[in-house]
Amino acid sequence: MTEISAKYPRLTTVPGKHRRAEAGHPWIYANEVALDAAAKALDPGTIVSVFEAGGRPLGVASFNLHALVTLRLFDRSPTQRVDRAFLAERMTRALEIREKLFSEPYYRLIHAEADGLPGLIVDRYGSALVCQLNTAGMAALERELLAALEMVLSPDIVVFRNDSPARALEGLESEIRVLKGRLDGALPVRENGCDFLADLSDGQKTGWFFDQRPNRAMVARLAHGARVLDAYTFSGGFGIQAAVAGAESVTLLDRSEGSLALAARAAALNGVGARCRTLRGEVFETLERLHAEGERYDVVILDPPAFVKSKKDLAAGSRGYRKMVRLGAALVSRGGFLFAASCSHNMPVDLFAEAVSQGLRDAHRGARVLYSGGAGPDHPVHPALPESAYLKCQLLALD
DSSP states (O other), X not given: OOOOOTTSOEXXXXXXXXXXXXXXXXXXXXXXXXXXXXXXXXXXXXXXXXXXXXXXEEEEEEEOTTXXXXXXXXXXXXXXXXXXXXXXXXXXXXXXXXXXXXXXSXXXXXXXXXXXXXXXXXXXXXXXXXXXXXXXXXXXTHHHHHHHHHHHTOOSEEEEEEOOTHHHHTTOOOEEEEEESOOOSOEEEEETTEEEEEOTTTSSTTSSOGGGHHHHHHHHTTXXXXXXXXXXOTTTHHHHHHHHTTOSEEEEEESOHHHHHHHHHXXXXXXXXXXXXXXXXXXXXXXXHHHHTTOOEEEEEEOXXXXXXXXXXXXXXXXXXXXXXXXXXXXXXXXEEEEEEEOOTTSOHHHHHHHHHHHHHHTTOOEEEEEEEOOOTTSOOOTTXXXXXOOEEEEEEEO
């Protein structure tokens, strides 16, 4: 039997419930763990060594009795120490990959399980880092995490945006803290040769959505001379890049006054303020009003927040995407283009494609799918965890 360090308590899986983890899946669910009194007494976030019922090692993991995903595996060796050196090694590997992919330091540095650090998100904005610690295991490692970040990057600013809904599932409080440096307003972001602004303390998610980077570039290539509508624009990522690529006019639509203010500032930074206008309103209502007013666009972009936040929302969310596509397609000029996306990891790719198809049919529009894709390479996918491929999108040419 494998000798294990006395550092970590030992847990085992229920007989026959180890096969998914043994095959490489990094999660072990509550009904797959043998829970005796000693296990039930462990604090949330405790690092444990995990074995299957027969004694074969499965790895080292963080434990949370109160979460559906009770064990999250860090490493396949049950003797691996999860400390600042371990965290720094995983961060260094992630950094090496990003530095090969991107010439400027603006990207997602750590994408949770896919980068070997379950529950951790780190986005990089030059010398500033924004972190989300979404599991009890990662929250318990806060001090070691900060030390590892210092070892690898020595950032000027570190912000914890611990306001993700995922934390509630782990029994964690919502919070926003500046751990190092200070924030004096929005910070610059460079993407695809354009300049933007990210609010690291009060914007959505970590302040910017790096995942759509390649999709923004693709849509921008269609925008020269076009009238563009960027719905759910947030800070203007799609629309401003379209304007820089030569769009005749761009309408940036969002319900958030703060987001639109950042988008307007970004348009000015890129010298396209005269061709970009902001429009505040609820998107569905505004799309209907624009159609009634006879507005039409050569490119319509639909990049909404998650409609399916849990599996119980799947039916309603599917109807939402269908309606969104119907309303958006009705605004596309003949021969124009429609881009539609979903960031709901609970929305399967095939159901999203079906919702898009149904929305087009409801709008009585013929179309061809030019591209179906997902997030950029700084959002890698764990090969045994399809849930990590959360973003899906379609780019369509409409007849």
